[in-house]
Amino acid sequence: MAKSLGPVKRKFSPWTDPSATPFIRFENITKRYGDFTAVDNLTLDIYEREFFSLLGPSGCGKTTLMRMLAGFEEPTSGRILLQGKDLSGVPPYRRPTNMMFQSYALFPHMTVEKNIAFGLEQDGLAKPEIKARVEEMLKLVKLEPFAKRKPAQLSGGQRQRVALARSLAKRPKVLLLDEPLGALDRKLREETQFELMDIQHTLGLTFLIVTHDQEEAMTVSDRIAVMDKGVVVQVAAPAEIYEGPNCRYVAEFIGDINILDCAVTENAGVCVHPGHPPLVRLESDGMKIAVEQECPASNGAKVAFAIRPEKVRISLDPPVETDVNTAHGEVWDIGYLGDFSVFLVRLDDGRILRAAQANVSRLVDRPITFGDMVWLTWPLDGGLVLTR
Known part of the structure; x- marks a missing residue:
């Protein structure tokens, strides 16, 4: 089993405990x-108090999977177990889950506190308990001053918090979040992601979020399941998903990445440097690549070499005494993103590689600009070999 590289945000990894x-x-x-298979013979485990993300493009089956857990859909075959109990035939209102929808689905004629209290009143809780629970939720989502307002008098972020409070008021064992932040602007969405993490950690609940936003999944999750065409392609902590994708699909779906088709020229399985993985040598249209990685591919096998743009160093000066892990080309385009710049370099053979460079100074006129002939280099552990 691969050693987990994350999560970084807290010491929590029950999935590593047999x-x-x-x-x-x-x-x-x-x-x-009918003839369409939305979810295909999928097996997946989620642990208590985990913030778990189902990540994938539209139509990959992630929302269908969540709706089956909520009880809005029934599986064609297979079982869903919650704390060891089979949920087959249990209606949604009898399940210890609650769902927060992307549309929020607030009652426009009710105040904030009435919206939060609605589910509790339906369950027949005593009025003093409802009042205490509503006050607790208002404090949790920091909406005490807005208790008497109606949804139309709130901002998008405030409405999102009301929906969250209403979902949490019934104290479900599992909170299901279906694209909950999709309607928010980027800055507010980023702020809310951290608030969600704080609330989940405070309450100690299990959160399952469905999203197609990779940055959102990477930020909030303890683990991520990347889905494609009804199956789970990889399940891992965010850092492991990013740094160690298990296939080309995951590598391309998560973040920016350079991928080169290669052939293995040498894979002896021998450690060149003590304490490091074996060295694998590749060739890609004349480019020589070396990677420190345990790799099952044999000599001559067709593989892919993947490397993130931030692992690629760009320079006007040629590398010293090496022709491995280096490429030469012309700066074709530059994307200035504030905290870093992305350089698109057209290699001598016509291929495009991306290099990212942090903007650590306030210089506006960068030393490398359009049309410059540059050298790209990367370390032995900068990229990885993908065999599928």
């Missing part, structure tokens, strides 16, 4: 709509 029991288990779940 004796840990999953809180939620999707067991061989398949969901078909």
Whole structure:
């Protein structure tokens, strides 16, 4: 088993404990709509108090999977277990889950406190308990001054908090979030992501979020399941997903990346440097590449070499005494993004490679500009070999 590289935000990794029991288990779940298979024989474990993300493009099956957990859809085959109990046939209102929808679905004629209290009143809780629970939720989402307002009198971010408070008021064991931040602007969305993490950590609940936003998933999650065409392609902590994708699909879906088609020229499985993985040598249209990585590919095998732009160093000066992990080309385009700049370099053979450079000074006129002939280099552990 690969060693997890994350999460960084807290010391929490029950999935690495062989004796840990999953809180939620999707067991061989398949969901078909006529001839279309939305979820295909999927098995997935989620642990208690985990902030777990289902990440993938539209139509990959992530929302269908969440709706089956909520009880809005029934699996064609397979079982969904919550704390070891089969949820088959249990209606949504009997499940210890609650869902927060992207549209928020607030009652426009009710005040904030009435919106939060609605589900509690439906459950027949005593009025003093409802009042205490509503006050607790208002304090949690920092909306005490807005208790008497109606949704139309709130900003988008405030409405999102009301929806969150209403979802949490019933104290579900699992909170399901379906693209919850999609309607917010970028700055507010980023702020709300950290607020969600704080609330989840404070309450100690299990959160399952569906999103197509990779940055959102990377920010909030303990682990991410990357989905494609109804199956889970990789499950890992955010850092591991980013730094160690297990296939070309995940590498291309998560962040920016350079991918070169290569052939293995040498894979002896021998450690060149003590304490480091074996050295694998590749060739890509005359470019010589060396990677420190354990790789099952044999000599002559067709593979892909993947490297993130921030691992690529760009310079006007040629590398010293090496022709490995280096490329030469012309600066074709530059994207200035404030905290860093992205250089698109057209190599001598016509291929485009990206290099990212942090803007550590306030210089506006950069030393490398359009049309410059530059050298790209990267370290032995900068990229990785993908065999599928």
